[in-house]
Amino acid sequence: MKHTLIAMSLAALTFAANPAFAGEGSKHKDHKSVPAASHKADGRHDNGLHLGWQKQAWKRGDRIPLAELDPYYIDNYRVYHLSAPPAGYRWVRPMDDRYLLVNLATGLVADALGY
Template sequence: MFKKILFALATTTLVASPIISAQAQAQGYGPQHRNEQTRTVVKHKPNGRTVIKKQTVVRKPVASHRRWAKGQRFDRRYATNYRVVNNYRDYRLSAPPRGYHWVRSGNDAVLIAITSGLIGAVVGSAIR
């Protein structure tokens, strides 16, 4: 009895795996989904030989806009258009307390502790 169940499970797995793979590619989970591009390079040598190379280029996904919140740790790698704001009065921001400074992430102004990187305040759409 146990052998019959194992045999049925193995058969089902063998039959279902190509179907699931075809559905995944139909939904766009192929090389395009992973930002892969295959490129063919053809070089003609002076001795008459032709060299053909296929190169696969994988690009890392671009960081999208991140929503910052008070208490999070700020990481400038995830900030879009990161800049330190020295002229905070021009943007109608309050003077930063000692040990803090204002930075720009997209259109948001974020008050960050200099030593720890913790966010003290977020002002959305303050900078345009």
């Protein structure tokens, strides 16, 4: 009888404790593990927006700082099936499959292909 009473007490205690454990775990259920590198300096997460990584949609008439163009110049425009640039202009490839014809003196975009 004594063993039965102890077994019933332990069973009751186990069933009473389960909801407390379930409630504690459920508040962390929707939390996803996020690497520390994806957190901003102010401690917030960018929620997949990748702020600062947005691609620029250049269009005709925009001005591009010439310092940003140097690594993107296309020397052999025929490989990309582009026409010869006029004097003072140069083809630039800032992103895959997108090309800009830029005035080298002003940074003015004369033509934008693939945008």
